Amino acid sequence: MTFLTRLDDGSLKEGAAPTFALSQRGRAGLEILGAIQTFSSGTLRPMAAANFEENPQGRMLGEDHASPTPAFSERERIAKARTVCEGDAIYRLERFFQRYVAEENFNRGIPAIEERRAEFLAYDAAMAQGSDETPEAGSLTLAEDLAIPAWFAPIEWHLEPGGWDGYDLYGALFAFGVGPYVFRKGGYAAVGIGDDIVGQRLKTIRQFPKDSYARIYEPGCGGVSTLKAVHSVFPEAELHGADLSPLLLKNGARMAARFGFPVHLKQADCATDTGEADASFDGVITYALHHELPPKANRALFAELFRIMKPGADIVISDPPPFRAVSMFHAVILDWDTLHREEPFFSPVLHESLDAMLEEAGFEAVESYAIGQDQYPWITRARKPESTAVEAQA
């Protein structure tokens, strides 16, 4: 699940319409949030990590966490380590700043974009007129009668009021406010301080093992930021995406048309039915998706993806690292998001193994590894066997 890509990034064609911008107040108010987050994750968090390592109980838990035969379960270790962390005033201050910035992204961001509503709509219309896109090459299929899963509907992801569909200008808010002024600094959730989240996406796409793909599918595609990266690496591929959110899909369809690459988008609950044919895709990409689904829905999703993939097709996944892959202190930091940044399935999924889920679904050649700092992005990739057991018997 990804946010809308900035409309006027460097890949826009020559002669594109002038850049839309927030007011001085809107811009400066969000920029100071980015600076607070940079100080929090860049200065305070390393201090808190050092304090944890110097604490005898913290050191013991860290050793247990790294042991192949730990004395405590993962959940017990994290609970004990959290208690150690919460005894440190620097840790509490750092977490307060993280929560404060996460709240203010919307408390401050929504008024900042609302103040510029008329200007944004005019800019958006000018961009649409000025582009030479061929929207007929792509498609958008919404399903008004789609049954939204009970686990999805009430959640205000990342403290976003009303959830993904809670405000019609969320796309613009992320593209022109929170994205460039706060998120681009890194240092939140699993994203390391100073990390380039656009570059991370491209690096992830390059983990596909083959040189070309005819048809690629992305469940939870959101605003097509990842499919845009897929298009830049595999321009020959026919792209398909699905999501539960109609607002994200509408934004995604507009962005894809504007950037000049065709995508076929569909509103669907991919964990139950993608609506796609058996054995019809050569590749599947998922980006920052699985920690937003309960483990049971992830297992169902992998079974459905297995069904629609051709024999020999590849799946590449980027999601936060499992707890077992990070330090004891960093496990506490990741676990914090579950309760404090409205990520109800973050910890349940990080306790699990996506590798094991993929193998349960029938995939082979399953492997996982990190391609960035603090083990993020964490890549998991696998392949659908050339012939399944059922086919082999037939």
Added chain:
Amino acid sequence: MNTSKTDTGPDYLGPESITDVARMVMALMSEVWIQRDRQIVTEYLLETQGAVTRQEIDDFVPTGDLAERIAAERQRFANLVAGAPIAATQRSVSQILERAGMDVPAARATGT
């Protein structure tokens, strides 16, 4: 309401309100920064244009050297305000200079 008597009078908020007070401080910090940014933008437009309207200030987006200068000033401002609690203990010369957004001369850094 907790109104237990203290040396300085009734304690209206109580210790559980410290996070609320911190939120108020952070809100004020942001308002001060927004004004500081506006001042920098206004000075820049006056220097480069000689006159400026409110609308021009509202619509101005810093780029290039000015954007870099504002970013450095903003980070220094955030470090000093958000880092005030650690300034009580992180008091070496290099730590003080780093918080102030200044280079740490090698000769001074050895005095940490």
